[in-house]
Amino acid sequence: MDFEIEIANYNFSSIFLKMNNDIFVRMISKKTKYAINALVYLAKRNGEGPIVISEIAEKEHIPRKFLESILLNLKKAGVLASKKGKGGGYYLLQNPEDINLADVMRLFDGPIAFLPCVTYKYYERCEECKDEETCGIRDVFYEVRNKTVELLKKANLAEIIKRERHLITDL
Amino acid sequence: MDFEIEIANYNFSSIFLKMNNDIFVRMISKKTKYAINALVYLAKRNGEGPIVISEIAEKEHIPRKFLESILLNLKKAGVLASKKGKGGGYYLLQNPEDINLADVMRLFDGPIAFLPCVTYKYYERCEECKDEETCGIRDVFYEVRNKTVELLKKANLAEIIKRERHLITDL
DNA sequence: GAATAGTCTACTAAATCTATAGACTTTATT
DNA sequence: AATAAAGTCTATAGATTTAGTAGACTATTC
Known part of the structure; x- marks a missing residue:
């Protein structure tokens, strides 16, 4: 790395x-x-x-x-x-395959998104926002949220252990 | 969306x-x-x-x-x-092209990474970590950090304004 | 019934976030 | 030179969260 x-x-x-x-x-x-x-x-x-x-x-x-x-x-x-x-x-x-980091993080820290207006289940409008529909900032953070959640959902317990094994092998 | x-x-x-x-x-x-x-x-x-x-x-x-x-x-x-x-x-x-969200976020909220051990400039070991080199969790969060920073760096002020215009056009 | 092991309630210290208040300094204009 | 405009700096404060700790209670096994 x-x-x-x-x-x-x-x-x-x-x-x-x-x-x-x-x-x-x-x-x-x-x-x-x-x-x-x-x-x-x-x-x-x-x-x-x-x-x-x-x-x-x-x-x-x-x-x-x-x-x-x-x-x-x-x-x-x-x-x-x-x-x-x-x-x-x-x-x-x-199963270890069914427990992923996205869900664990949500459980303890709440939504993964950086803004309340791009959360999946806990949508909330930004107070100071003028027009959500045309907000370029929201558009960026929506992209970031999606990618982040995608990566974190793939990261289930089995996957993490697999990666650990790979890292040990590569040492 | x-x-x-x-x-x-x-x-x-x-x-x-x-x-x-x-x-x-x-x-x-x-x-x-x-x-x-x-x-x-x-x-x-x-x-x-x-x-x-x-x-x-x-x-x-x-x-x-x-x-x-x-x-x-x-x-x-x-x-x-x-x-x-x-x-x-x-x-x-x-220039608007040179001011991006990654830098702004770092300035006010600190590192973008989810873990101190995968930050770019503010590396810190996780206290409870047993072996960083072979940590599968770190491996995942390293990936997430990289992708997030990549997307946030692309999002400069000019880009945000451009997106806004696109969103308005699409309405 | 004694030991083991999880459950539940309550509390706390320290830090952070989101401001607000007010005095001070610099600059432009008349 | 006076005045108004506008940024700068220091201090403070309430609300909330984090990361624990303490201790009594309950269920299970041997």
Whole structure:
């Protein structure tokens, strides 16, 4: 991986205005990241029966109590199932092929689009917008949303694990 | 524009978990939206000399005082110039072709990537990550970032205005 | 019935977003 | 020189979100 492509025409002052504070603001939340990591972990051990929270927390470096609530959310969303008591834990309820990053991100962080007027299920007009029908900005962000969702939908748990294997092989 | 494509394999519970509060959390900030709208406005009137803040604020439905600080930021970034006193105002310092959405978004909202480990200039390791080199999740988000930046870089002010004209024609 | 393991409710500290208020500086015009 | 126009700078604040933590409760297995 390299980022050479972009160096060519980088015009702007490269300094973010918010240099003093945290600039990683619009990224996916830790909740989503933890969820994805936990799901990949469970996908790798799919079929082995329930896995306890503490194992996932430890192996994936996720705060245990925080992970609890995340897994609970995934259960409510129908992605995971759980078993209480000894020998209990969490396991996938769907096939690894059917759980993709677009859905996980939406579950925890809401719509993937950059603007409310180009979301799939949560459409909302931009307050300041003069005419949505002819908005060139919207047109761009609509394109970006579509491409992003397309790539994230392809990225299911099985695919992520496959990529991991490829990356290891290429080392 | 329609969203039919996606309906086919939408597996998850379609209800966001954070239904009670604002779900439009990860979208671009109002600051960025206002900045883009102001820039497009200035691009349309490029060559007419300085435009006063209040005119932009009024026409684009942006809170005046808020817009002030945004334009100041854009000036500091070298995108705009200003003139004080009577007959003053703001105007583009760069060609409309050279001001693109990727740069504007970065300026106000920080990196475009979904993960700190795939940013172009603000790389940071994910704390919880076990091995970045073989991370399938990173691989996916790297792809998404590249495609997104590609589309957003193409979207310069001239392009946005061109799209607007096309959309009007198609009505 | 004891140990294991998930469930639920409540709380908190820190940060960010979206502004608003007001004093100050520079410039053009009369 | 005075005045009005217009951008600049500093400070503040309410609302919301994020990333947790604490602790009591419930169900299951041995």
